[in-house]
Amino acid sequence: MAKFEILARCPTTRARVSRLTLSHGETALPTFMPVATQAAIKGLTSQQVESLGISLILNNTYHLNLRPGVQILAQAGGAHKFQGWNKNLLTDSGGFQFVSLSKFAKITEEGKQTILVFWRNCNSHFGRRLILQPLHRRANDADSPEESISIQHAIGAGSFHSSTGFRDLEYPADIIMQLDDVVPSLTPDRARVEEAMERSVRWLDRCIAFHNASGKQTTQNLFAIVQGGLDHELRDRCLKQMVERSNQVAGFAVGGLSGGEEKDVFWRIVKQCAEKLPEEKPRYCMGVGFAEGNLSSLVQAVHSNTSTDLLVCVALGVDMADCVFPTRTARFGVALTRNGPLNLRLAKHATDFSPIEKDCPCPTCSQGTSRAMLHHIVTRETAAAHAVTIHNIVFQAQVMGGARDAIIAGTFPQYLKAFFAGYFADAGYPEWCVNALQSVGVDLLEGLDPSEVKIIPGSGAKWEYSTNKSKTK
Amino acid sequence: FNHVSPYKNMVGMSVKFQAQTTAFRPRSGSLLLNRPTSAIEIATPALLVTTSRGVVPHLTQAHASTLPCLQVPFETFLEHSPPVPTLHPGSHPLHSFLGFNPENQLLILTLRDPHDVRETPANTNNYVSAVTGRGIRRILSLRCQIYHSLLPPFSQKRVERSVSRSASWVSQILGPNRNVLVHMAGGVSIAARKAFSSNLIEKLHGREAEAISPHKSLDDGLVGYVFDLAPLRMEMDAVSTGDAPDLTTLLRASLDSMPSSKLRVINSVSSPHEILRLIRDVGVDIFDSKWAQDNAAFGVALDFVFPAPAFQTRQNLGHNLYRTDFAQDFSSLSSSYSPCPCPACRPVATSQSAIISHSTMDQFRTDGTPQPASRAYIHHLCLTHEMSAHSLLVLHNLAVMQAFLASVRTLLEHSDNFGRLVDDFHNAYHEGHEQISEARTMW
Ligand SMILES: [Zn+2]
Ligand SMILES: [Zn+2]
Numbered sequence: 074m075a076k077f078e079i080l081a082r083c084p085t086t087r088a089r090v091s092r093l094t095l096s097h098g099e100t101a102l103p104t105f106m107p108v109a110t111q112a113a114i115k116g117l118t119s120q121q122v123e124s125l126g127i128s129l130i131l132n133n134t135y136h137l138n139l140r141p142g143v144q145i146l147a148q149a150g151g152a153h154k155f156q157g158w159n160k161n162l163l164t165d166s167g168g169f170q171f172v173s174l175s176k177f178a179k180i181t182e183e184g185k186q187t188i189l190v191f192w193r194n195c196n197s198h199f200g201r202r203l204i205l206q207p208l209h210r211r212a213n214d215a216d217s218p219e220e221s222i223s224i225q226h227a228i229g230a231g232s233f234h235s236s237t238g239f240r241d242l243e244y245p246a247d248i249i250m251q252l253d254d255v256v257p258s259l260t261p262d263r264a265r266v267e268e269a270m271e272r273s274v275r276w277l278d279r280c281i282a283f284h285n286a287s288g289k290q291t292t293q294n295l296f297a298i299v300q301g302g303l304d305h306e307l308r309d310r311c312l313k314q315m316v317e318r319s320n321q322v323a324g325f326a327v328g329g330l331s332g333g334e335e336k337d338v339f340w341r342i343v344k345q346c347a348e349k350l351p352e353e354k355p356r357y358c359m360g361v362g363f364a365e366g367n368l369s370s371l372v373q374a375v376h377s378n379t380s381t382d383l384l385v386c387v388a389l390g391v392d393m394a395d396c397v398f399p400t401r402t403a404r405f406g407v408a409l410t411r412n413g414p415l416n417l418r419l420a421k422h423a424t425d426f427s428p429i430e431k432d433c434p435c436p437t438c439s440q441g442t443s444r445a446m447l448h449h450i451v452t453r454e455t456a457a458a459h460a461v462t463i464h465n466i467v468f469q470a471q472v473m474g475g476a477r478d479a480i481i482a483g484t485f486p487q488y489l490k491a492f493f494a495g496y497f498a499d500a501g502y503p504e505w506c507v508n509a510l511q512s513v514g515v516d517l518l519e520g521l522d523p524s525e526v527k528i529i530p531g532s533g534a535k536w537e538y539s540t541n542k543s544k545t546k
Numbered sequence: 547f548n549h550v551s552p553y554k555n556m557v558g559m560s561v562k563f564q565a566q567t568t569a570f571r572p573r574s575g576s577l578l579l580n581r582p583t584s585a586i587e588i589a590t591p592a593l594l595v596t597t598s599r600g601v602v603p604h605l606t607q608a609h610a611s612t613l614p615c616l617q618v619p620f621e622t623f624l625e626h627s628p629p630v631p632t633l634h635p636g637s638h639p640l641h642s643f644l645g646f647n648p649e650n651q652l653l654i655l656t657l658r659d660p661h662d663v664r665e666t667p668a669n670t671n672n673y674v675s676a677v678t679g680r681g682i683r684r685i686l687s688l689r690c691q692i693y694h695s696l697l698p699p700f701s702q703k704r705v706e707r708s709v710s711r712s713a714s715w716v717s718q719i720l721g722p723n724r725n726v727l728v729h730m731a732g733g734v735s736i737a738a739r740k741a742f743s744s745n746l747i748e749k750l751h752g753r754e755a756e757a758i759s760p761h762k763s764l765d766d767g768l769v770g771y772v773f774d775l776a777p778l779r780m781e782m783d784a785v786s787t788g789d790a791p792d793l794t795t796l797l798r799a800s801l802d803s804m805p806s807s808k809l810r811v812i813n814s815v816s817s818p819h820e821i822l823r824l825i826r827d828v829g830v831d832i833f834d835s836k837w838a839q840d841n842a843a844f845g846v847a848l849d850f851v852f853p854a855p856a857f858q859t860r861q862n863l864g865h866n867l868y869r870t871d872f873a874q875d876f877s878s879l880s881s882s883y884s885p886c887p888c889p890a891c892r893p894v895a896t897s898q899s900a901i902i903s904h905s906t907m908d909q910f911r912t913d914g915t916p917q918p919a920s921r922a923y924i925h926h927l928c929l930t931h932e933m934s935a936h937s938l939l940v941l942h943n944l945a946v947m948q949a950f951l952a953s954v955r956t957l958l959e960h961s962d963n964f965g966r967l968v969d970d971f972h973n974a975y976h977e978g979h980e981q982i983s984e985a986r987t988m989w
Contacts, residue, residue, distance in 0.1 A: 080907065090907065098911045101904075112926065116933035120893050120916060121606065126902040128910070141873065141926040149876055149922060157893060157917040424630055426643075434902050436608055442645050445630050449599060449622070453679065455933045456601040456610075463606065467902060474904025481907065 075248070075294040075323045077355055083485040086513040087347060087390035090480045093129075093355055095247040096292055097153070097161045100129040101477055102355060102392040105383055105469050106163060107400060110136050112156040114466075115400045116459040119157040125435070125466050126474075129161040129247075131395045134225055137164075143224050163248040163395070164225045165359075218276040219283045221252035226289055250326060251280040253298040258332030266302035273300040273328075274314045281321045294323030296357060299346050302329055303338050312349040324355040327391075331360040336531070340385060340509040347390030358386050361394040378503070380409060380472050381496055384489060385509045387476055399465030404458045406451035409468040411495045415444075417461070422448040435467035486515045493517050501527030561590075561769065561809045561831070569806050570798060572825045574958040577652075577809060577832075579725070584649045588615050590831040591821075591951050591958075594654065594811065595944065596661070596839055599679075600631075600644045603839060604936040607645045609889065613944065615652045617813075617834060618644065619659040621676035654727070660774045660813035661836050709738055713745040713764065720758050720767035727811060728764075729772045730800040734781050734790045739799040747803060770809025770831075773797055775816070794827045801828070818850060818863065818950055819977040822968040825954065838947045842939035844985040845928045847879040847921070848946040852953045853967045854974030855882060861974060864943075865921065866981045867935075868988035872925040878918045879942050888945035890919040890938035 076094035083089065091102045107114055107122070110133045114122050122130065132152055137143075141155070149155035153162060226249070253276065254269040277297050284295050297315045301307035315325065327346045330339055343358055350356050361382050379398040386394055399409060406417040408429045415422075415429060425445050428438035437460040450457040472492070479488035489510060493502065494517075507517050507528060518526055563575035579586040595602055595616045600623070602610040610616075618640065623629035631643040638648035646653060657676055658666075666677060709731050719726055728746065732739030746765040750758060761767040775793070782790045791799075801810070811832040815821055824830040841848060841864060848864040865872065865879070880886045893916035901910045919938050927935035957964055 092907070099909055101907050101909075111930040111932050112923070113932045113934035116604065116937045117606065118889055118893060118919075118934070118938065120889070120896050121608070124896040124900050124902065126904050126908060126910075136930075140930055141922065145874055145922060145926075148874060149920065154917050155920075155923055155926075157919060157923070159895075159914055159916060423626055424633055426634060436606075440607055440611075440645055441642065442607060443634075443643065445634075446600070446643055446645065449630065450601055454599050454601050455604050455936065456606065458933065459606045459937070470902075470904045474908065477905040477907060 074290065075355075077324070077353065079352070081481040083388075083480045084483055085486050086388040086489075086510075086515060088387045088476070088480050088485055089390070089392070090477045091355065091392060093392075095129075095161045095294065097159060097247055098128055100161055101474075103383075103387045103476060104129060104393050104473050105361075106131045106393060106395040107466055107469075108133070108395050108397045109156070109158075110397075111140070112137060112152060115403065115462045116455055117462065119159070121463070122158075122466070123160060125463065126470050127160070127466060129163060129393070130158065131163045131165065132156075134164045134221065134250075138224050161247040163250070165250050165395075218252040218279040222249065222280050222283050222287075222295075225249035226287060226293065248294045248296055248323070249284075250296050251277045251298055251322075253277075253300055253328055255300070255329055256302065258303055258329055258334045260302065263302075263304065263307075266300075266304060267307055270300040270302070270307050270311045273298060274311060277315065277318060277322075281318065285321075295321075296324040296326050297322045298326045298328040298359070299350075300329045303334055303342060305342070305345055308342060308345055309349070312346060316349065316351060319351050319354060322354070324357060325350045326357040326359050328359050330358070336382075336503065336505040337508065340389065340505055343386055343391065344389045344509070344512060350390075355392045356390060358391040358394045361386055361396050378413075378496070380469060381493060381503075381506060383469075384472065384476060384492060385506055387473075388485070388489060388510055388513050388515065396469070399469045400462050403461035403465050404452075406447070406457065406461065408447070408461050409465045411492070412498075413496050413500065417444060417447045417451045417457075419448075429461075429464050430468070433464065433467065434471070435464045437461070437464045489515055490517055490519070501529040504528050504530045561807065563807070569801070570827060570829045572958055572964055573829050573831070574955045575831065579652055581648070586614070586650055586652050588652060589952075589955055590809075591825055591954055592832050593944070593947050593951055594813075594832050594834045596834055596836040597644075598659075602940070603843065604933065604940045606937070609937075609941055611645070611647055611651070614650065615654070615832070616646065617654045617656060617660075619656050619662075621658055622678055624676055625678045625680045654811075660772075660834075661776050663776045663780050706738070709742045709745065713742065716746070716764045716768075717750075717754065717758050720761060720764065724767070725769045726767060727770045727772045727809065728768050729774060730797075732800065733778065734785055734796065736791055736796065736799040739796060740803070743800050743803050765804065768808060770811060771801065771804065772811045772813065773800070773830075774813045776814040779814075794823070797824070797828045797830075817977050818852070818947075819972055819975070821951075822852070822954070822971055825958075826965060826968050833951070835944060835947050838943040839940055841982055841985075842943045843936055844982055845924075845935065845939065845988065846943075846981050846985045847924065847939055848943045849880045849882055850946070850950070850975050851882045852950050852971055853957065854971045857974050860976055862981050863975050863977075864981050866985040866988065867921060867925045867939075868928050868985055869925075872921040875921040875925070877921060879921060879924070879939075880946065886942060886945055886949075888941045890924075890942045891945075892918060 077091060079089050079091045081090040088103070093100045093102055106129050107127060108131045112132055114130065137146065137152065146152055146155055152164070153159065251273070253273040256266055256269045260266055280295060284290055284293070297318065299308065299311050299315055301309075301311040327343055330342060347356055361379060379396050383394055383396070402409075402414070408415040408417055410430050422444040425448075426443040428441060428443060429447070430438055433439065442460055447457055447460060451461070475488060475492075476485065479485040493506065497503070502517055510517055560578050560580075561575060562578065563573050575590045577588045577590055577592065592615055595613045597603075597616055597618050600618055602613065602616070620629070623631055631640050634640075634643040636642045640653060640655070641648040641651065659677070662677060664677065716726070716728055730739065731742045746768070747763050749763050755762070758764065758767060778793075778796070782793075806829070809832065810828065810830045812824060812830050813834045814836060815824070815833045816837055821833050824833070838848060845868045846864040846866050850861070850863050878884070878886070878891045880891065885892055895914070895916055898910050903910075924935050924938055927938070957967060961967070
């Protein structure tokens, strides 16, 4: 099983610094994981991603099971070999995607009787629309907990029972997730949320049994996923049952969030889970700061503050989080900075020869690519998406790396204050962040003139609004 | 005359060839650009990489910075006035703005995209048309000193006008330290092509001579000649009853009376076969790589070598990776050109020191040889519309083209049976574009 060592604890908040050692090396926590949904990160080679200081990425089981399919992943020698990635890899269970696709999926105790759908994209890398299109019906094809784990074993290439025989492959996956029953976080039906939570616990037992029986538990690390919606009582019941199984799992995830719920509700659930999860296991908050909802990707992109959301989660005791934000927003020309997201499409950047961020160590900024150049190619050339993706990944990793150093130095509260001040100074502090950090002993507003500080209720999204009207002709 | 060296402080450019060349013999040589602090030498026949909006499509800057010779159409920068690169501070504004290295990357600037044959409003004596992201812009030819070839001037009158206008524009662009390449005008008319060439080498007198001093003729101020095949092909297709002269005849008509010591550049070449023929029959020195880059964009991995191996059956030039045949093909992209040194086929492990550190406790372990990208992997990326498919394929296809031309150079220098090897290549590989047209529809 994974080696998890806690190296430092913040004396004020619940943040901690740890080192997670998996089959493909060490990953320093807290960290964020870039998402390689289809086994690739937006135009970059694996070597390039590695050179950005990234040692843990996420693959989506649901997507990889549709394409290329487990058989091919197994033939390739596992997902690592398939995509040429030599560092750590986490595969999700595939449960989450069923939330978005639940119209097409009928969930049963056995698993999921599904009508498979796939994401059909327009042929352009830009202006791409996601259209759900029935691929083919596989009426009695159950996506059971066992099958999910089996697929993840194969994706990780622990082994795969194929028609060509049982193959033991060299590189095992690093972290796999239990199959959970996910309901949209805003589901009003408490009975359904309760059923899903209880089922997730039962499915955890089946996942553990299957995983242990497969003999893969020495190389692949199974994480449990806490469910229970936005209901504290259900979360507590789930936590209690799952923590009882603590010695059977390598870590815990907080699932069922980021479904469009209020941020004020979101952080309270995260805090509750982080507090009750065992100290000696890593805690993974799934899909931070980016709601997979009905909103268009661009609207989501511009209304998320993943960097600050992640820091709040860290302060609440979260060790790892995945987010598609840095890579997805890059496509729309949104660059992350310490002063908030930068919309490179705005005309004001057209003649600005400064980099996205001065002193940023990423290849885009350090090689002198200017905002003006990015403005010229953004949304027109994929190279713009690559350049901004590179910056955004490094930016996000720097924010988390800075947090690690600050926690070790015992200066994490100051780090939070400085970062939030830079990010929200002009736009105003989101109220939920102030409240969340207050709850772990950090007063973001301390020492600030109350008459000068703006507090923004709700999500407090900060965004450079882009309107065509403001563009000069 | 659509090509101007993009440097504020122009510097000398020279071409030298291995042997004394006579008119149309195949030749190898080198293009030397001297700058005050550095020199760039490019062995010819060489590859000219195509850019779009100033970037090599699908490549990150780190990968694009390894390409020695690139062509930059300027028209999209005309969306802003003045064009943004001209505002960039520093001595190499275009290089700096686009992220290329002036020490080892040579840029050829054109006004129009030479591959773009969309109809634009007719040029006048003083204005040329350019296509920008915000519509057509008319450029005062005197001020911007850049000019792109005219679109097919089908009528006799238009041909005459285009020839005389082009010559007059050449005189306006020449300067003591400018490296100017001229587009050879005249379309499908052999007479018009010859007329344009004689305009270039004609000794000028009086005010005309003063305008181009110290040069005696327009040609004195030129480093080479450019042929844009895209508009020329359109014109050839439009000529009825198939009585248009063939490409070789047209190119030779332009070059016949010109000194053989100058650079010959081709845009919109359509296959390696055509490259070989143009080297063999016309002595061309530089070829654009649009064809190979387009193949990458459509999911085709090139797979050919020169000299061609002895195959049992004639081979395709590449593999359309959209085809389901590749779903379980874990071999690397090239079978004939192996090992291909591109970052897709032979990724190099990231050195520990090159990894960006994010905190004091970050520890990096670099281990093992990275796995080459397999055909199955890129097939998967193609089907899922991942940008990485095209990044990897552009890297690979450009490497195949570079290796192809490197091999051509070696054989030109060390072998006297180039002509036979060209024939062998034609027998070994299909010149047709089934793979690319099929990939285009699958894409
Ligand atoms: Zn940067
Ligand atoms: Zn290659």
